[in-house]
Amino acid sequence: MADNIYESERLVREYLLFHYGGAEDILPHPSGPHDALGFAVRCVDELVDPSIIPPGARALDIGCAVGRSSFELARVCREVVGLDYSAAFVAAAERIRVEGGMDFTHAVEGDRVAAAVARRPAGVEASRVCFATGDAMALPGDLGTFDVVLAANLLCRLPDPRVFLERLPGLVKPGGQLLMTTPFTWLEEFTPRGNWIGAREGAASADELKRLLEPSFELCFAKDLPFLIREHARKFQWSVAWGTRWMRK
Ligand SMILES: C[S@@+](CC[C@H](N)C(=O)[O-])C[C@H]1O[C@@H](n2cnc3c(N)ncnc32)[C@H](O)[C@@H]1O
Numbered sequence: 715m716a717d718n719i720y721e722s723e724r725l726v727r728e729y730l731l732f733h734y735g736g737a738e739d740i741l742p743h744p745s746g747p748h749d750a751l752g753f754a755v756r757c758v759d760e761l762v763d764p765s766i767i768p769p770g771a772r773a774l775d776i777g778c779a780v781g782r783s784s785f786e787l788a789r790v791c792r793e794v795v796g797l798d799y800s801a802a803f804v805a806a807a808e809r810i811r812v813e814g815g816m817d818f819t820h821a822v823e824g825d826r827v828a829a830a831v832a833r834r835p836a837g838v839e840a841s842r843v844c845f846a847t848g849d850a851m852a853l854p855g856d857l858g859t860f861d862v863v864l865a866a867n868l869l870c871r872l873p874d875p876r877v878f879l880e881r882l883p884g885l886v887k888p889g890g891q892l893l894m895t896t897p898f899t900w901l902e903e904f905t906p907r908g909n910w911i912g913a914r915e916g917a918a919s920a921d922e923l924k925r926l927l928e929p930s931f932e933l934c935f936a937k938d939l940p941f942l943i944r945e946h947a948r949k950f951q952w953s954v955a956w957g958t959r960w961m962r963k
Contacts, residue, residue, distance in 0.1 A: 720800035724821075726780070730806060731820045732943050733782035734832035739820070740944045747952050753941035754782035757866045760939065761893040761959045764790045771861035774885065776850050776878075777868030781807030781843070785835050788842040791862055797848030807845040810834050821946040850878045853885070861890045867941075867955060869896040869923075874909045876926065883930035886962040892931055895939055895955035896923075920956055931960035 719725055731740060733754040740751060771791040775784040778796035780803050787794045798804050809816045814834050819827035834840060848854070850865075850872060863886050869875045886892050898919040900910045912922030924933060939957040944950050 721802045726802050727820050729780045730818045730832045733780050739830055750940035750942035755786050757895050758783050758786040761957050773862040774860045775864045779803045784843050785838045788838050794843045796845040799849055801847050804845050804847050811840045859887045864893045866895045870899050871904045875911055879926050888962050890962045892960040895957045897953040897955045934961050935959040
């Protein structure tokens with residue numbers, strides 16, 4: 715889709731750097747929010763409870779982008795499905811999976827770019843992961859069920875997040891884990907105002923999300939997860955996602 719920004723070359727480069735870039739590539743400044751680096755790894759490491767993952771577990775990373783968190787999930791789950799609406803993101807993730815890495819450039823200033831390599835993380839078995847395009851608003855009925863479902867920074871990019879939330883009880887096995895992060899960055903270009911979750915006077919998004927999930931999930935853990943997306947050498951987006959782990963009742 716030409717009007718989907720996540721299909722653009724600029725966003726593919728930004729996300730390759732966001733997911734696979736080293737600290738020195740992303741934030742070569744002594745000051746700045748260094749604790750916001752490595753989000754695609756932290757959203758798995760800091761939210762998942764490995765102690766309750768059964769042998770042979772299946773995981774789903776929905777809105778996987780260029781795939782880093784899917785690889786991290788493969789450290790604790792036997793099979794990982796990474797789905798994203800963007801064919802360009804999925805193509806990059808699949809290339810990293812199959813070839814072990816991918817050369818790319820990222821913006822320095824104007825037309826100046828720097829070369830970098832997005833490498834599949836060491837110690838991850840590529841055969842455990844598969845990537846495909848998919849729509850969180852219309853997931854196939856035969857996707858099966860999962861021990862771990864990750865939805866990182868997806869919710870406020872969907873046209874109707876409630877449709878996705880209603881699908882979740884059928885995706886997560888009883889006793890399984892739903893890992894969700896969201897900065898609640900509601901924008902009408904992605905989500906019509908009437909479909910925002912909370913985000914109005916007297917209704918905080920986090921409270922409304924709890925109300926919607928609690929019939930089927932128990933909130934087990936929550937923490938703020940900062941993240942940093944570099945636009946160019948001197949411009950960054952710093953955000954703080956609400957990271958949560960929910961157990962399917
Ligand atoms: C803000 S990015 C987050 C990506 C990744 N999870 C992360 O945390 O870096 C939102 C992602 O959701 C994907 N996305 C948007 N709408 C989607 C949909 N309907 N179904 C599946 N993925 C979608 C985008 O292509 C993009 O990769």
